Amino acid sequence: xxxxxxxxxxxxxxQEVAALEERGAGAVATFTGxxxxxxxxxxxxxxxxxxxxxxVLCDLAEAATERWGLLGVTIVxxxxxxxxxxxxxxxxxxxxxxxxxxxACAYLIDRLKTDAPFWKREQRGDAAAWVEARESDSAAAGxxx
Amino acid sequence: xxxxxxxxxxxxxxQEVAALEERGAGAVATFTGxxxxxxxxxxxxxxxxxxxxxxVLCDLAEAATERWGLLGVTIVxxxxxxxxxxxxxxxxxxxxxxxxxxxACAYLIDRLKTDAPFWKREQRGDAAAWVEARESDSAAAGxxx
Amino acid sequence: MDLLYFAWVRERIGIGHEHVDPPEAVRNVADLICxxxxxxxxxxxxxxxxxxxxxxxxxxxxxxxxLLGNAKEVAIFPPVTGG
Amino acid sequence: MDLLYFAWVRERIGIGHEHVDPPEAVRNVADLICxxxxxxxxxxxxxxxxxxxxxxxxxxxxxxxxLLGNAKEVAIFPPVTGG
Numbered sequence: 001x002x003x004x005x006x007x008x009x010x011x012x013x014x015q016e017v018a019a020l021e022e023r024g025a026g027a028v029a030t031f032t033g034x035x036x037x038x039x040x041x042x043x044x045x046x047x048x049x050x051x052x053x054x055x056v057l058c059d060l061a062e063a064a065t066e067r068w069g070l071l072g073v074t075i076v077x078x079x080x081x082x083x084x085x086x087x088x089x090x091x092x093x094x095x096x097x098x099x100x101x102x103x104a105c106a107y108l109i110d111r112l113k114t115d116a117p118f119w120k121r122e123q124r125g126d127a128a129a130w131v132e133a134r135e136s137d138s139a140a141a142g143x144x145x
Numbered sequence: 146x147x148x149x150x151x152x153x154x155x156x157x158x159x160q161e162v163a164a165l166e167e168r169g170a171g172a173v174a175t176f177t178g179x180x181x182x183x184x185x186x187x188x189x190x191x192x193x194x195x196x197x198x199x200x201v202l203c204d205l206a207e208a209a210t211e212r213w214g215l216l217g218v219t220i221v222x223x224x225x226x227x228x229x230x231x232x233x234x235x236x237x238x239x240x241x242x243x244x245x246x247x248x249a250c251a252y253l254i255d256r257l258k259t260d261a262p263f264w265k266r267e268q269r270g271d272a273a274a275w276v277e278a279r280e281s282d283s284a285a286a287g288x289x290x
Numbered sequence: 291m292d293l294l295y296f297a298w299v300r301e302r303i304g305i306g307h308e309h310v311d312p313p314e315a316v317r318n319v320a321d322l323i324c325x326x327x328x329x330x331x332x333x334x335x336x337x338x339x340x341x342x343x344x345x346x347x348x349x350x351x352x353x354x355x356x357l358l359g360n361a362k363e364v365a366i367f368p369p370v371t372g373g
Numbered sequence: 374m375d376l377l378y379f380a381w382v383r384e385r386i387g388i389g390h391e392h393v394d395p396p397e398a399v400r401n402v403a404d405l406i407c408x409x410x411x412x413x414x415x416x417x418x419x420x421x422x423x424x425x426x427x428x429x430x431x432x433x434x435x436x437x438x439x440l441l442g443n444a445k446e447v448a449i450f451p452p453v454t455g456g
Contacts (some may be wrong), residue, residue: 014159021230022178028177029250032162036171039265046372047297049365052349077372081355085166089373095250098176098456099285105174109243109373117346117365118372119297130298133369140244178456191455192380194448197432222455234456243373254456262429262448263455264380275381278452 001072001094002065004057006048008080011087016074023072025094029101031109032091037084040124046079046088049117055078056116064093064108068100075108077118107144114141146217146239147210149202151193153225154230161219168217170239173248176254177236182229185269191224191233194262200220201261209238209253212246220253223264252289259286291358293326295336296367299343302336312358317349319345320354322364337366374441376409378419379450380428385419395441402428403437405447420449427452 001023003016013032020028026059035044070096078087091108095101120131146168148161158177165173180189206218217239223232236253240246265276294307316325320340327337337343345352346365358364376391383389399408403423410420420426428435429448441447 013162017158017162017177021177021232022232024181024183026179026181028175028179030173030175030177031247032166032173033243034166034171034173036169036241038169047300048372049294049296049346049349049367052346052365055349060251085169087166096181098178098251098254102176102254106243106247106251109247113350114370116372117296117367117370119368120371121297123181129372130368133371145301192383194377194379194450194454195430197429197448200432227423246437257456260434261454261455262379262453264451265454266380272407275451276454 002058002061002062003074003076005076006050006053006079007076008078011076011078011090013087013090016076016090016092017021020072020074020092020094021141023094025071025101025103026096028092028094029096029098029105030090030092031105032087033089033109035082035084035086035088041084041122042125043081043083043123044088044130045081045121045123046077048077048098052117053142057112060108060111060115064104067107068093068095068104070095070100070104073096073104073108075112077112078118079118110137110140110144113137147203147206148219148221149199149206150221151195151198151202151224151290152221153223154290156221156223156235158232158235161221161235161237165217165219165237165239168239170216170246171241171245172246173233173237174243174250175237176250177232178234178254180227180229180233186229186267187270188226188228188268189233190226190266190268190273191222192264192266193222193224197262202257205253205260206258209249211254212237213240213249215240215245215249218249218253220223220257222257222261224263255285255289258282291361292363294363294365296365299336299367302332303330304332316358318355318357319347319352319364322358323354323366342368374444375446377446377448379448382419382450385415386413387415399441401438401440402430402435402447405441406437406449425451
């Protein structure tokens with residue numbers, strides 16, 4: 001099972017996890033990114049490249065499935081406007097054993113950060129600023145090559 | 146926030162994740178172990194060492210909090226009788242960034258496997274057999290030393 | 291050729307997409323960026339530091355020296371920041 | 374000294390806990406296991422392969438050569454299999 005979704009709706013974590021658990025795997029690992037209010041951020045806006053985004057996420061899900069023999073992969077990325085405390089991204093994996101589920105989950109979020117065409121803009125009251133890419137993300141993604 | 150629970154009640158994943166997300170961290174990682182029905186397993190029984198179990202899990206949660214600067218850790222282990230599809234264990238971590246949350250989550254489940262006094266008995270119809278410890282678990286726990 | 295712009299590239303140019311027919315001398319993405327910069331002050335502002343730009347041809351990331359070939363869709367944008 | 378047994382050790386011995394006063398010659402956990410094995414056929418059956426056993430003194434894991442000292446609670450059990 002591969003499920004990829006890019007949507008403006010809030011991420012329904014319970015349902016996503018339930019779908020992974022129903023795969024009959026012994027191990028489910030998840031990563032959830034949440035909007036932080038630190039530094040006075042009042043809102044976050046996520047822009048993406050429709051079509052390419054979904055294709056990249058499907059490719060990553062397929063690569064992880066093959067590499068770790070996963071029984072299920074879910075990648076859900078929210079786009080549009082969201083506020084502190086809301087989920088930006090959910091990555092979940094289901095596998096027979098914990099190592100596969102955990103490693104695949106880490107791989108997916110590391111690679112999503114560098115490979116998927118999303119852009120974040122932080123709002124602080126009336127001011128808005130595009131978030132700059134971080135060098136450390138390239139390094140994190142590189143360790144899976 | 147450190148939350149440790151050893152209980153016969155089913156694990157309420159949504160509530161556990163929600164509590165972690167409310168810590169205001171940007172990253173939440175989770176691992177869930179689910180009873181598998183493979184090999185004809187009809188039920189699983191979990192026995193533990195009351196008192197020692199909770200102490201070990203608290204020690205692990207504290208060690209992870211210190212090592213990775215976590216904002217929240219939850220370890221919930223179910224005991225008693227459970228059937229395929231039910232959750233045995235839930236480990237969740239909240240941190241500022243994904244690497245800390247993911248590594249701490251992997252550490253906790255690896256160490257729980259070797260350090261916490263739980264014993265599993267698999268039921269296959271009328272027959273019951275205690276699960277044997279796996280060498281690979283010791284190796285996995287050792288990589289965090 | 292369809293062009294797509296995202297994030298601050300889109301904002302500075304003032305539009306998210308446009309159709310262009312670059313001359314033959316425009317062979318790779320870097321050439322295209324240079325040529326586009328002459329279209330308006332917004333283009334010039336958005337594209338003046340190619341080192342800060344990334345690109346995709348037909349929805350695949352490419353380096354800036356990638357040849358355009360028969361590209362149908364070229365996207366220009368800042369480094370990605372999702373997740 | 375309070376003894377606790379878990380999993381198949383408990384099942385084979387037939388009880389989960391008991392109170393014992395081992396003689397002075399019983400200095401470490403291995404000595405204790407050996408001495409306990411003489412208490413009943415269940416004990417003998419459960420404790421005949423010390424290499425398959427693990428132990429805790431006052432709720433801390435210890436190797437089988439750990440001295441009992443003033444231990445109040447000693448637990449004997451198979452390798453753990455949680456998670």
